[in-house]
Amino acid sequence: MNKYSKLQSAYSFSHFQKDLISGLIVGIIAIPLGMAFAIASGVRPEYGIYTTIIAGIIISIFGGSKFQIGGPTGAFIPILLAIVMEFGYENLLKAGLLAGIILILMGLFKLGTLIKYIPRPVTIGFTAGIAVIIFTGQIANFLGLEGVKNHEYFLANIKEIYLHLNTINLYSVLTAIICLVIIVLTPRFAKKIPGPLIGLIGSSVIAYIFFPTEVATIGSSYGQIPNHLPSFHIPIITLEDVQHLLAPAFVIAMLGGIESLLSAVVADGMTGSKHNSNRELFGQGLANVVTPLFGGIPATGAIARTATNIKSGATSRVSGVIHGIVVLLVLLVLAPYASHIPLASMAPILMVVAWNMSERVEFIHLVKTKTGDSLVLLITFLLTVFTNLTTAVQVGLILAVFLFMKRMSELLIVAKVLPDPHDKNEKVRSKTVKEGMDCPQISIYTIDGPMFFGTAEFFESSVMKTIQYEPSILIFRMSKVPYMDTTSEHHFSSIVHRLQQRGGKILISGIRQQPLEVLKKTGLYQQIGQENFFDRTGKAINEGLNHLELQRCRGCKHFAFRECDELSIDTEVPTKKQMTSPAH
Template sequence: MKLEILGEYSVHHLKKDVLSGIVVGIIAIPLGLGFSIASGINPVTGLYTTIVAGLLISIFGGSRFQIGGPTGAFVPVLLGIMLQFGYENLLIAGFMSGILLIIFAICKVGSLIKFFPQSTIIGFQSGIAVIIFTGQIPNFLGLHNIDKSKYFYLNMKEIFENLTKVNIYSVITAALCLLIILVVLHFSPKSIGISYLLGILFSSLISSMLFSGQIETISSIYGKIPNQLPIPHFPQVTIDKMITLLPSSFVIAILVGLQSLLTARVADEMTQSKHCSKRELIGQGIVNMVTPLFHGIPAAGEIARTVTNIKNGASSPIAGITHALFVLFVLLLLAPYASYVSLASLAPVLMLVAWNISKREQFSTILKDKSTHSLILTTTFLLTVFTNLTVGIGAGLCLSLLFFLKRRMKNNHNELKETK
């Protein structure tokens, strides 16, 4: 499919792809840093993931518009695995999820995506948005010494108990970043990546000049960002570890597949094209087997970057490859400067990302319906927020199945009565 597209390729297409790749790369840098920090991981792993996953999914994936990398949907899952098992075991779980994704592809699981209830999808996406948004409150307020938990209510309790320790300099820095982003978007609604970048750069620069030593930066918490890719390495794997991490890897695989296929479906609708679900899952499997070798976290197709890619005129996988190479270029040349970015400047960016993925309109529409769909939505949402994503999706699917069986039994009963 991709070779057929490239057969009609021209210099005009190449220019569009390169430009789109650079724009998406600008968006990917702060998101890669931010999603890693929100997941309790060193921020540079987000850049490694963006580079490796972004390159490989453009080469092996089933959609020519898909942009792969770290996503907000993984934040609560990765944070939970990090807190329970640690970073090296997270890499193993990510690798195992890649194997599972290839098995899913061989079993043609991708075709089942069309049967996934919309109420469940919107419920868990909205739940993830709440977790990401509230997870950035400590960085916004400068509360960097509080305990992190995998449970939403414990994190909120910790924030409320430490409100007296709010760092006013962090609040000013975060508010300035948010203001810059909103002003840029007001005058140029399509400049999402530029607005994020300008907000982070200017607020970090001003805070370093006026509040030097008063707020936390990437380097003060995580150390300086190295300007090189790591040497491929994989932690020691044992049978016991594999058995222990199998449930986590299964959750990651399900989430990667769901996120990637939904994003590919959105890309199809925008471009009147058609992706190959089997190839997409195989591509995502390869991505998540290779990325851990470069210290990267699990990755999937990401809707904001994919939509931006399409809106900027991309027509082939070259745009995705360009986006990965652009981030690599920035890592090699500008990584030391990224170390001075304030954590307060990243908080508004992730809060806006959470706001944009929250599905507010669809959530409200289904909720007002007051039907079985609204019950499934509410259950999935609340369990995703207050327990975890696995329980939320599982409960949503079980409820959907129960209501489906109930309708079938009722229809069969009515048909039987009519026959009599």
């Protein structure tokens, strides 16, 4: 039992004190991030605060990780901004609620483990792409540009920045630089003090004292932040809404599921604990169903905040609940002061978030490998930046699947073999098969690798093109076939039917349980005959030798088997004892 398991089994006041400290620290960190993520997503800053409070508490209580900190994250920014621009804020709430329902269903149907199988190049590709979008999206606020409009696509936004470069506000640039310097330097001198919060407060105070009217603030851009939670409101979702919003809701759900489970895995690695994937999806889903009812935006597990929670000494779910309560108290008491925060102070916070989430080391490493994974990574990244996240993930997954199929198909080996006369145990080997030594009546094949739809055609063609003498007996050694699907079974049955129509015989040795079950379910097992399945190749060869056309053996010079010396000159039918061969 690790130390965290022990803490959970004997929760005490000292543990509560640790949760209180960690919850306080993470709550303070979450405040500027919540507002920044909301603004970058195209909605009012208080909606990010609402999300931090409500989703943060629900995820901590109902999620599958004891240390998970939930709330708005940078990964959602591109997709949320696109939804707001196309459908509006009210429909964003509906999309978030639908995403929550999808996540709950995924949790109930125990699909949590499936998300883990999304290829790493795809996740790195869209994460790096999102980082680029977030970073470039803050250039206008960093420079204090005026009249800049948000667009759905990256190039249009870059063009918008270029067209308004003549409106640079040096006071905004100075404010942003002050905040950025504080964020970068704070961890070097005071690791436990949240740099983003100090940078936000420090640069805001300087701007408010020395040039209060020269920079755009939250108040001048969005109005006063209310110091209370919004009223409960259930949005009316029509069938038409579902049709329009189901696709973006699915993307929100998938992205939220991926990020929350990645965050849970990070927490497991830091604490030695074990999260429940399906409960995590359920908790995330519940949070995203409830949060929109109070005006909040979609939320998920936040890796950086979860890691900070653990490093600050968290011992249980209580720290996550406290983090939400801290944000609520700050909202109630200090909300009016938030109106004086310059937008230029928010920009460096998001730029640093983008830099930290960019996966730059992994990205460069994968590109340098110059493999199929590099192609999947680059295409997913470019599509995320230049089109949208939905297209990027879909294309990335399809490319990854095709790449996987290609790799798996290359793993299948179909080799024609014969007993090696130079081996004392007469082991079968492919090198034994030569032009002048290949039995016209018996062909033996070793099949090594998975037999599925990607390898089915290759399997059938490999067998058919190497049958030179139309043998009457085929022996398949299948001990190295871990898996068979119905497509490969169909191609396998084609070989069986063709041979049996000519009066031939199929013998199989060493077949594993899964392929055997497939053959039984499709009826091919019964067609081949139970008596033609053997646990060892030697037994299958003995059976094949007992069914030779002895007339064809006379005068044969191939001598593929030890018995061929006698069979090629005998004019009488040999006894079964004479034809018994040692196990191969």
